[in-house]
Amino acid sequence: MKIGCPTEIKPQEFRVGVTPAAAAEAVAHGHEVIVQSGAGTGAGFEDAVYTAAGARIADSAEAIFAEADMIVKVKEPQAVERGMLREGQILFTYLHLAPDPDQTHDLIASGATCIAYETVTDDRGGLPLLAPMSEVAGKLAPQMGAWTLQKANGGRGVLMGGVPGVLPARVAVIGGGVVGTHAARVAAGMGADVTVLDRSLPRLKALDDMFRGEFKTLYASQSNTAEQVRAADMVVGAVLIPGAAAPKLVSRADLSDMKPGAVLVDVAIDQGGCFETSRATTHQDPVYDVDGIMHYCVANMPGAVARTSTLALGNATLPFMLAIADKGWQQACLDDPNLLNGLNVHAGKLTYFAVGRALGIDV
Ligand code: NAD
Structure with missing residues (x-):
């Protein structure tokens, strides 16, 4: 051929x-x-x-x-x-x-x-030709979020891993699928204090079994999600509802409860985004500010690498x-x-x- x-x-x-x-x-x-x-x-x-x-x-x-x-x-x-x-x-x-x-x-x-x-598809119902790009986007998300957290880039001026005597950044990853798992692993590897939220208990159980203690897991009830977002230096949006637009999990009003200079990385932007204030950005101009919260919403993250x-x-x-x-x-x-x-x-x-x-x- x-x-x-x-x-x-x-x-x-x-x-x-x-x-x-x-x-x-x-x-x-x-x-x-x-x-x-x-x-x-x-x-x-x-x-x-x-x-x-x-x-x-x-x-x-x-x-x-x-x-x-x-x-x-x-x-x-x-x-x-x-x-x-x-x-x-x-x-x-x-x-x-x-x-x-x-x-x-x-x-x-x-x-x-x-x-x-x-x-x-694959035999377990996964999408083997989409997964590699989710792996890439997931691993990139904390890297881009960490850059955005730097003061000169509009962020809060917080170092992911902290230093001896200073607490690390708090990272909330919403969605513990392919993107979320890879994002959590990299954020934890950078030394951050990471919590993964998901609405699937079997998924949370699998993550807990696989990554014992590397990061925490939490059921993504509305109140748990809101609490984690309020406390976070960085939130990674990594949810997917197959065949549907991403649900809006953080409203504009919620931004005023967040820490000034905190960072939202909306990986789900290609499905419309999971934060109300998300709009797709490009690698040339990836970050914007809404009410003092920095948003990174690049729709084709794998293109960066x-x-x-x-x-x-x-x-x-x-x-x-x-x-x-x-x-x-x-x-x-x-x-x-x-x-x-x-x-x-x-x-x-x-x-x-x-x-x-x-x-x-x-x-
Ligand atoms: P996935 O199906 O592997 O994982 C999604 C997870 O979200 C599931 O575990 C599901 O239980 C969870 N979830 C659904 N609704 C939730 C809610 N309300 N709260 C908490 N968790 C919830 O999907 P994936 O491959 O990880 O992809 C995640 C998103 O990233 C998708 O929107 C995908 O299109 C996007 N993506 C974007 C880029 C980019 O360049 N921006 C690249 C790759 C993937």
């Missing part, structure tokens, strides 16, 4: 869909890999690294879309890319179709077979990419119901029920 990897064209996207290591494995499986010149530069992979891995470099996205049987990307195809997709071609990337009717209609019209990273994110995503996508290339998408999906769950569009039809329900399109 010919696997094509174009340069990402969405603004501020530095990741790349196929790593040199993945290209080398695909070549070893007898496939041809075509990478657009410069596609890996943002993640630190120059063309020569791909050439050494056995890939071929193409000058343009047009050349790749024209030749490849399967396009492997990171972000959803932009309008110009959708115009280049053709009938029978496979597209393997993040799509996030539910809030995006224009993209959905274009993909249906293209006749391509579109497999979305975000709906591929494009190299790590590319490698983490590449590790997760590789087995699926190889299965599709080795067997063809039909057989690969027949063999693996988890991959089949990724199928969102095929041959002019929407095939994913939740997207159809969200957009009012027959599936």
Whole structure:
């Protein structure tokens, strides 16, 4: 199979869909890999690294879309890319179709077979191609929050780990899933006094079993959450209700009860945010102040560490990419119901029920 990897064209996207290591494995499986010149530069992979891995470099996205049987990307195809997709071609990337009717209609019209990273599942009901980005965002959250806590950056001037004789920062992590667990581990590793709140008792039990004493766990009742937010130097918002907007757990009125210069890191901003005063920000201008409380609300946090994110995503996508290339998408999906769950569009039809329900399109 010919696997094509174009340069990402969405603004501020530095990741790349196929790593040199993945290209080398695909070549070893007898496939041809075509990478657009410069596609890996943002993640630190120059063309020569791909050439050494056995890939071929193409000058343009047009050349790749024209030749490849399967396009492997990171972000959803932009309008110009959708115009280049053709009938029978496979597209393997993040799509996030539910809030995006224009993209959905274009993909249906293209006749391509579109497999979305975000709906591929694993045997435990997890989302293995979303998890690596949650891990990255979770580990980044305390790092960005710690920077924001510094006085010159608008924060309270509190050091995460304290020093001998001075208490560490208090960190409340709301949501103990993938993001929250990784955020808690890093914050605790920096020496902060960390409490993780979740509404799932089984999840809190699992965290308690796994991380004995590394951080505290607390049931996320409204009163417990409000109390932890009031006492915190940093709050990490890491909740997710699948298929729904994030619940608003801190109101504007609550900000006046918080410590001046405290920091809210709203990782759930890509689902609308879990603080009433959150609005999406960018890596260029990540932080703003509301009533003396600093807000960090970058919607694509993994982009800040494009190299790590590319490698983490590449590790997760590789087995699926190889299965599709080795067997063809039909057989690969027949063999693996988890991959089949990724199928969102095929041959002019929407095939994913939740997207159809969200957009009012027959599936
Ligand atoms: P997850 O499903 O692994 O965890 C979410 C947790 O939130 C669950 O344990 C759930 O029980 C808990 N929860 C739900 N409602 C709650 C409430 N009211 N109070 C306390 N806990 C509650 O999800 P995840 O992978 O950790 O993702 C968390 C959020 O981070 C999602 O919104 C995701 O889209 C977002 N995210 C953002 C970025 C970014 O760049 N900003 C990157 C990755 C993920």
